[in-house]
Amino acid sequence: MSQYVIETSRLTRYFGPKCAVDQLSLQVPRGSVFALLGRNGSGKTTLICMLMGLLWPTRGSANVLGDDCRRIQPATRGRIAYVAEGHPLIDWMRVSDLEAFQKSFYPNWDGGVFRTVVEQFDLASNARASAISRGQRAGLSLAIALATRPELLVMDDPAMGLDPVARRTLLEAMILLTRDAGHTIFFSSHILDDVERVADHVAILDRSVLRVSCPVDTFRARVNRLTLTFAGLAPPAPNIPGLLEVRREGNELRLTLANSSAETERAIASLGAISMRESVLTLEDAVIAYLGDRSRQVSLLEKTREAGVIQ
Amino acid sequence: MGFEFDVSPGSGNPIFKQIADQVRLAVATGRLKPGEQLPSVRALAERLVVNPNTIAKAYGELSREGIIDGQQGRGVFITPPRQIYTKTERLRRISPLVDALINEGLSLGFSSNELVESLQQKLAKLTPGGGRKTL
Helix, strand or coil: CCCEEEEEEEEEEEECCEEEEEEEEEEEECCCEEEEEECCCCCHHHHHHHHCCCCCCCEEEEEECCEEHHHCCHHHHCCEEEECCCCCCCCCCEHHHHHHHHHCCCCCCCHHHHHHHHHHCCCCCCCEHHHCCHHHHHHHHHHHHHHCCCCEEEECCCCCCCCHHHHHHHHHHHHHHCCCCCCEEEEECCCHHHHHHHCCEEEEEECCEEEEEEEHHHHHHHEEEEEEECCCCCCCCCCCCCEEEEEEECCEEEEEEECCCHHHHHHHHCCCCCEEEEECCCHHHHHHHHHCCCCCCCCHHHHHHHCCCCC | CCCCCCCCCCCCCCHHHHHHHHHHHHHHCCCCCCCCEECCHHHHHHHHCCCHHHHHHHHHHHHHCCCEEEECCCEEEECCCCCCCCHHHHHHHHHHHHHHHHHHHHHCCCCHHHHHHHHHHHHHHCCCCCCCCCC
């Protein structure tokens, strides 16, 4: 059994002239809770669709549970659960119909898990899928996914549009799945507090390119932020190795850096600041530093102040 | 099992550190006593809704420091106090934190008396006499 449940190699997908996923090589360890982060349009859904065999790569390869994604065998598919973006369901079916329908495809169907999750979301078994709330749609999709006792659970932005209570239940369901040793969750999200709670690995897609893929703690440890104070106005930020983000305000220069090296330290020392302090970064700060536009040195708020739009 | 953990994501302090810090503080102030049991990794992960690996990492750190002892199948317990670091080693560990406090304090314009005072006030708030002798 491979150590990785998902492995891609230079996976690439174009839509016409537009590159949606660019030479992406990713490995998802078995048993991990793996969060895929990235801005809207960065290629997350395209990647997930390719992994699930719903879209074919333009170039490169992807394997899921050992099968080529273009030819996932029915037996392998039975070990994977996929919760698509927006929780699509067969709308004319009732909760009980959906269970009967889904159950027929999965030999390991666990009716107890299905009922428990459905009850947690206050769903009656005769409720029609077209008539339930968004949170309940999420709950029903999740119940179907978890009842298959999947070896690999893939979810595309499962928290989208959920209220805080439904979101917490979603997280609980994810923790529940980790009771089965060696089972893996691969999910995309924008909610970093949730990611921090449940994920142990993180990948960041930025404009079709994979920029980070590592344990969450490693990611946090290698991004740091320094604030330099100068006697006069802060100089523009020069080329510093590992620089992710720069903010200049008055006599202060705030640098967010990844993988600081001796070279980074030398470059910073040469700026001639009169003092320097290191501040603590939240996971969200670190992710935003990765996803922001590196050429942009002022925030929207500073810009409006400078332009006199808002006092 | 009475000890209440409290984790907040979105802080600069990773969750595994928040948990380890809370146990360290509770032991230092006597709120957690030697022999007391902590929830298992699985139970605490489910109670706090965090990844079990995060809890395991916090417990691993505490266990390496000799604060807790996990006995396979029996549970996780607070260990009786014992000195695991030499005086020199303890000074080496605390010194960068003291430096940081002094630097930040002075650059914020506090006098040395004010810094000492605020430190004393904080210490006085902790249960007096309940702490471990080792800390």
